[in-house]
Amino acid sequence: MTYSEKLIASAAQVGNITCMGLDPQLEVLPFQDGDVRTVLNQFFQVLFRRMVLSGLIPAAFKPNIGYYQALDRPRDEDFSGSLALADVMDMVENFFPGIPIILDSKRGDIARSSLNYANEAFSLWGSDAVTVAPYMGSDSVRPFIDHTPLEKGVYILNRTSNPGGKDLQNLEISGSKGPSLLYQEVARQIISYNDNTGSVGAVVGATNMDELKDIATLYAERSVPMLIPGVGSQGGSAPSVMNALRKSGYPVELARINSSSGLTHPWKKGEAPEEWLKMCETSLRKLLEETKV
C-alpha cells in the first residue's frame, strides 16, 4: 500500500483527518509515581484504551521525537525517554491498526547523513512518515524519498506555524516567473519531489489562512499530502482550515490537521485535574467532529 493510499484508507476508516500529536510533558501528566517510562506508559495506555472504547480514533499520530529523547540521560546510559517512545509506537500499532504514524524529527543533512536519518525514521522506528527540513536542498531530501519510495511518506517543512516561520519562509525571491515568496518556491520543489505520487507532502501551519489557501491551491491537483499543525494552542482553528482546504479544491483526505497538547493535555499547565480523561475525550471528540470527512 502506498503512503497516499494509506492516508486515504485511514481517513475513510475513521471518518476524519485529525492527526494526534503525542508530545508528552512529564510535569502535566496525571501519573507521577514511577520512572519516566512507567508514567508515560500508564498515561498513554489509559488514554488510548478510552479512545478505543469511545470510538474516538484520529487518522494519524505524530510523536515529536525530541520530547522523548529529552527524557534520556545518554551519558548515564539511561534511555527511558526513547524506550517510552518505542512503547508508544507499539501501543499505537496495537490499539489503532491501519492508522499512520508520522515521526516528527525535522531532520536533514548531507546525503549519507540524511540516509542515516531516513533509516532511523523508517527502519529503526518503523514510522510511516517523517518530517524533513528543506534548507540543505535536494540531495539532503532525496535519501528520505528514495528510502522506500511510495510506501513511506516524507513531509517537508514548507510554511511553518511558529511566529518566526516568516523570517526565512516569507522572504521575497526573484525567480524566472516573477517574484514569489520562499515558501512558494519550496512548495514548487515539493510538487516536483512528489511528482503526483502522493508520498512527498508539506508541513503548512494553520496560523495564516491566506497562505494556507494559496498553498492548498497549488497542491490541489498534484496529490501533495499536507500536514497542518497549529490548531488549538497555537491559535489556528480547524473549521477554518477545513473551509480553506475545501475552497481550494484540495482533496481533504490527503490532509492531516494536527493538535498535540490540545488533545493529550488540554489543561496545558500544572497538575492534571481529576477529570483529565474526560477533558481529553471532549477535546478529541470536538476535533474529530470538526475534521469530519
Added chain:
Amino acid sequence: MTYSEKLIASAAQVGNITCMGLDPQLEVLPFQDGDVRTVLNQFFQVLFRRMVLSGLIPAAFKPNIGYYQALDRPRDEDFSGSLALADVMDMVENFFPGIPIILDSKRGDIARSSLNYANEAFSLWGSDAVTVAPYMGSDSVRPFIDHTPLEKGVYILNRTSNPGGKDLQNLEISGSKGPSLLYQEVARQIISYNDNTGSVGAVVGATNMDELKDIATLYAERSVPMLIPGVGSQGGSAPSVMNALRKSGYPVELARINSSSGLTHPWKKGEAPEEWLKMCETSLRKLLEETKV
C-alpha cells in the same frame, strides 16, 4: 569561559584549527569482532591514544549524532549506537581536555521543541556547541542561543557544502538593500544573533571559495565563529580555505575546518588496511599542518 574564548584558547593550545569529524561507519572499521559499542570503543581508543602519543591534537571534535543513532535498535531496546557516542564523548573529554566538542545534529523546531533539542545537546550530551537548521526562523533558533548564553556555541547552517545546498541557499531574494542570495540574508541574521558575542556561528562549506570569501568578509569584524566542512572527501582544500580566510581579514582562530572520513577512515571503503593507524596519523598530520595558526 565563553564559547569564543574556548575556541581561541583551544586553537592556541594545539596550534591549529582542525575539527575532526567523528562519523564512524561500521563496515570500514579495523575492528569487527564484538557488538557495535565494543568495536567503536576499540577503534576510538586506539586512534585517540595514538593521537595523544604523537601529539596530533585537533582544535575541535564533531560527532554527527545520526551516525550513532542509526546503530540503535530502539524498538528492540538496543541503544548501542548512542552508548558508543556517550563513550566517545567520555574519551574525548579525557584524552583531549580543553578541546571543544560540537554535536552535529542540525536540529530546529518550534520554540518548546527546540528547547528539547537544546537540552539534548548541551545538558544531556554535554557538548560545547551544536549545529542548528535555520528554516523555521528566530523562535526556532533562539532556544539554542538562550539555553546557556555565551558559554555554549550554536552553529547555524548558512551555506552548506553539499551539491544541493544551492537549491534554496542561492535563491536570489529582493531585500530593502537590493538583491542578495538567501545564504547572504541568513548570514545577516546570524550576525544579528551573534551580536559580537562569538557564541553564534555559521556552517559554511569549503566547496566554493568565492562564497566562502564573501561570507568570511561579512563575519570578519563581527567575531562570528565559522565551522567549515567539505575539505577532503567533499572536494574542498584546507590551504585554499586558510588563504580565503586570511585574505578576508577573518580571525582564523574562530574558525574550524572539518574533515570527517578523511581523518577517521582515509581508506574510505572496504576493509581497513593493515596500516590503517598510520594512514589516519598521516592524514591528520597533514591537515593539522595545513590549518596551522
